[in-house]
Amino acid sequence: MSALNLNARIGVIGAGAMGAGIAQVAAQAGHQVLLLDNRPGAAAQAIDNIDRQLGKRVENGKLAAEARDATLARLHPVENAQALADCALVIEAIAENLEAKRALFVQLESLCSTQCVFASNTSSLSITGIAAPLKHPHRLLGLHFFNPAPVMALVEVVCGVASDPVLADCLYDTAKAWGKKPVHTRSTPGFIVNRVARPFYAESLRLLQEGAADCPTLDALLREAGGFAMGAFELTDLIGHDVNYAVTCSVFDAYYGDPRFQPSLAQKALVDAGRLGRKSGQGFYCYSEQAERPGASTLPNAPAPQTCAVEGDLGALQPLLSRLQGQGVK
Structure with a gap:
């Protein structure tokens, strides 16, 4: 056919x-x-x-x-x-x-x-x-x-x-x-894309909840260091938090509560408040005509580090230490 x-x-x-x-x-x-x-x-x-x-x-x-x-x-x-x-x-x-x-x-x-x-x-x-x-x-x-x-x-x-x-x-x-x-x-939970994409959203949401950085900074990291077209907060605002949160809950339940797919309380709060993203005018960012987009937080320029102290087994990070040593860091 x-x-x-x-x-x-x-x-x-x-x-x-x-x-x-x-x-x-x-x-x-x-x-x-x-x-x-x-x-x-x-x-x-x-x-x-x-x-x-x-x-x-x-x-x-x-x-x-x-x-x-x-x-x-x-x-x-x-x-x-x-x-x-x-x-x-x-x-x-x-x-x-x-x-x-x-x-x-x-x-x-x-x-x-x-x-x-x-x-x-x-x-x-x-x-x-x-x-x-x-x-x-x-x-x-x-x-x-x-x-x-x-x-x-x-x-x-x-x-x-x-x-x-x-x-x-x-x-x-x-x-x-x-x-x-x-x-x-x-027909597996999340099919291909939404199963693969859950950690993309989840890691940024966890970092936000833990106070590691704000939305603009985390989005900038994904764009500028990760090479993504949009950060997790920009993308979920575009998709709509009602839709994105519902998919996360569906995948989480389908995988019997696997913590890799755990829904975010920060995103649930937006859904409960009706702040669904671009379509409602407010999500992680504000989309009114008068709104100014906040910028990412940046550190001031500083001299490159000269030494690096290592404690314990680096495991998968061992290549990073080799790269630092290659740049003259002791």
């Missing part, structure tokens, strides 16, 4: 940042896309936001006006799930809640044809678990995009226990046809 042809209608449920981004990707690839959200007017508002974003690209000479107009003409807000009945693929991008996702796909199974493929954009919930209540669980897979979906190339194609490998290949080829770089993965 090859990629879905361009005559295939795509349904996207959830008009938040991820759902709107996925809808835009599918529409830019040439599909008619139906966008549904249970909040009145949210789907139409999301399409208006896409219009503004694409308009900026036109103004900057990065997109032809005709391409913008064609993409917008393929995006259609709809009022209820019944409107998705003739879709060939329905992608769910709602809140990270297992029961809500299960109930949605059970409803879709009663509305859509048996040929329709179901996909969840879940970041970490079990595809096997989501598909469990379905009469035909083989047609539900994970199709996990990354934020912002129109920009980020990677897409995880996730198979649960019952998922049909033929449909997994179809979604892989479809994502590739949409200009993405898909990868196959099994």
Whole structure:
């Protein structure tokens, strides 16, 4: 089974940042896309936001006006799930809640044809678990995009226990046809990226809680010494703390409380306060127009050290001592 042809209608449920981004990707690839959200007017508002974003690209000479107009003409807000009945693929991008996702796909199974493929954009919930209540669980897979979906190339194609490998290949080829770089993965906690990424966030959050340094300094260390495009606090503000914290809790629980994945009380406090990051205007940083971004703390210039005292076995740090000695440090 090859990629879905361009005559295939795509349904996207959830008009938040991820759902709107996925809808835009599918529409830019040439599909008619139906966008549904249970909040009145949210789907139409999301399409208006896409219009503004694409308009900026036109103004900057990065997109032809005709391409913008064609993409917008393929995006259609709809009022209820019944409107998705003739879709060939329905992608769910709602809140990270297992029961809500299960109930949605059970409803879709009663509305859509048996040929329709179901996909969840879940970041970490079990595809096997989501598909469990379905009469035909083989047609539900994970199709996990990354934020912002129109920009980020990677897409995880996730198979649960019952998922049909033929449909997994179809979604892989479809994502590739949409200009993405898909990868196959099994439905393990956090899949590939979110399992690997947990320590990236966790170490910075632990250092913050322990008072080792402030957010701007820790972010600067990751950017300037680690070579990352963004630090952990900048990135979690972009993702949204409600989403990032929920994924961390999901992975932590799935690995039976492995301390490597322990959620942060500092991040929980932000979620409890409604400080979700860029989308709420406040997270670890403030995003109001008047806000000034705090700078990293730096030490004043000082002479290079001449001596270094070592106590005990350095272990993995032994090469560091050799480098210091190579620079003349005794």
